[in-house]
Amino acid sequence: MSNRVVNILVPVISIIVGLLVGAVVMLVSGYDPVKGYIALWNGIFGDSYSIGNTIRQITPYILAGLAVAFAFRTGLFNIGVEGQLLMGWLAAAWVGYAVELPRIIHLPLAILAAAVAGAFWAFLVGFLKARLNVHEVISSIMLNYTALYVTNAVIKSLSDGGFKTETVLPSATLRAQWLRDMTDNSSLHLGIILSLLMVLVMWFILEKTTRGYELKAVGFNQNAAEYAGMSVKKNIILAMTISGVFAGLAGAMEALGTFQNASIKAGFTGVGFDGIAVALLGANTPLGVVFGATLFGSLKYGALNMPNAAGIPEEMVSIIIALIIFFVACGYVIRLGLQKFGSKKEGN
């Protein structure tokens, strides 16, 4: 069996196995798996409205996945994407309603604000690691909480004690009427174009630039990088900061696209943490992240239809989604099985 065939078969088989196990769980608990999966399918692809919202859901996952993947590729574990995303969210929302500028300047400025805010939050992590040897997992987890409560406090004071900021001005929104018209008034917005653009940006930085070469070298082997005259500290800080840019942009998607404001949160959004799974599903490659985010986003959004259309409780839905993702993550086992199967066939 050729490598290419295996590479295509592995994710396909993984998803099928995941769906089958999910079906068993539904059967055992007394629900109709056929009805359940039809509801899931319709929730994702049923009509143009669902498709629009599914893509909208995928958008921040792509950026969060890129943030985690970029850090992984440079030898860092950015578990603080959630916090960086929250900072980006608030920054974009604030610039989005507080200043008045023509759209051509205002929208990019609001997006840029999110990128800078996310980058700054991640820079702190990189700086602490490079200068004081603080492990990035510890500092970024702590900064997640800091970000959550700092943004909550700021939103409260910005809204004079309310629970959300003003709505962003039309000149700063990512929404576009033509996209809404096309998708039956879904909340699909222009952010998807920006996230796909960032996929290209990550690929370009890592695979084409001298800086990407350095970042990867430092990520794989700090000693060899130092021997070759690279500055390990500088590269750690830079890698974290770039990762934070992606995370901050994920926040901009929520602020300027989906929600049009920033609101006080009782807990984390989860997008930043799901970004870790997205990145790992995509083997930390830019294109792989798109695949991972598509899977994650589709299942998450489509599953919302399962309680209504098939009467399956939300908790059960979460279990089924987790099972499917679990089996995709287990792709390695399936790859091994395929190779054994393939070599046996050749032997006969």
Add this chain to the structure above:
Amino acid sequence: MEYVIEMLGIRKEFGNFVANNNITLQLKKGEIHALLGENGAGKSTLMNVLFGLYQPEAGEIRVNGKTVSIANPNVANDLGIGMVHQHFMLVENFTVTENIILGSEPTKFGTVNIRQAAKKVKELSERYNLDVDPNAKIEDISVGMQQRVEILKTLYRGAEMLIFDEPTASLTPQEIEELIQIMRLLIKEGKSIIIITHKLKEIMEVSDRVTIIRKGEGIGTVVTAETNPNELAELMVGRQVEFKTEKKDATPGEDVLVINDLTVADYRGIDKVVNLNLNIRKGEIVGIAGIDGNGQSELIEAITGLRKVKSGSITLNGQNITNLKPRDITESGVGHIPEDRHKHGLVLDFPIGHNIALQTYYKAPISKGMIMDYKKINEKARQIIEEYDVRTGHGEMTPARALSGGNQQKAIIGREVDRDPDLLIAALPTRGLDVGAIEFIHSRLIEQRDKGKAVLLISFELDEVMNVSDRIAVIYDGTIVDTVYPKLTNEQELGLLMAGEARQSKPDMLAKGGTE
């Protein structure tokens, strides 16, 4: 004739790569059988086939005359085959006994009967004169002792045939001697041994017969008593090998590297290099002879900028390079073959081609502005792979990790020499390499010298220092205690100097900067 193990016509492929082809190895009862081959020749692959880690594509394995199929290491163990790995598989914070019984713990009422196990370990240790304390923790005992634990592990499991994978690679000369005694005792007790090695000296000393493989092909088996190192080397490499590198006399020119009163501290702040003076001239190889840990590493790190200098100065071609950044030093004309090629020399997860660019990636023609030109990198890599005979599986895209040690080293040397540095620092350049690769690397160093470059060679092998250097500086306790010429000294004298004994007479002609 009774064979305990017969491997007949073994073939093992990895994808399109044939690692073993038509190899036959027959182990007689009670013999020490050496398996000889260059790095990457397929020795370890063959033994992993025997140990059940790989399945062969063709061929037959017989144990005590019966054809067997060894599906996994447990089957090998049951057949009485034990393996002493090159990289020990021990749990650091477990005791000797705990490590030995790991996986086949004797139990009593459901709990591990450690006492009974310890008793058995002690018995075995005494019987084979291994002198191992069953209750010592692995982290507290020497490398040589850890190896004995590995041997005990196989004996405990009832091994009759023992495979030793490069057993002397990390041992001191004293430990090697003891290991040889242990092997002889094992034979006397009726065990049979296969020893994987590329060290001809040891083969001549310890083995009864030798099976040679070259580039994955079985070449044949010879009786040790009827052969000699030259013949073995030729069989292994496939051509005549020079043990003593031929070279013209040096014609040194002006100073390239001058080190004055250099003091360097290690990470704990203890001075490892103390008031060291050294000069190297154009067209000269200076060897640093010394026992490991006498400041060699710190000296190199100071010259290359990887470690800050406490006091003193280093100049290159008259330009002060003391405490410059590593890149500035590299750019001013220093090439460096690091002592630990995995730690410093290569990014193992990069393709070998990308590793070739490690020192030049930021400059034209490898990159333009901020953009890398991977096409140019691959061109350059192909040129170096060709020129330095780096054997890769898939050309420049082969991961550096997949290359054998000798080929990794050739790639590093290619990279460093290709930059045409005025000073080439070669730290333990042939550690762990086979004779063919050693010969190649030595001739490259001498070639640099003949082109008028300065070469600094650091080595723990006296043979190498004597062979390659034009001048030998002996380092002891962080300082150069004497400078001698290979032609006017011998290993005994060098050995004494390295141990800190001052030379009795010191002819004037050997003073610093003198000529022969």
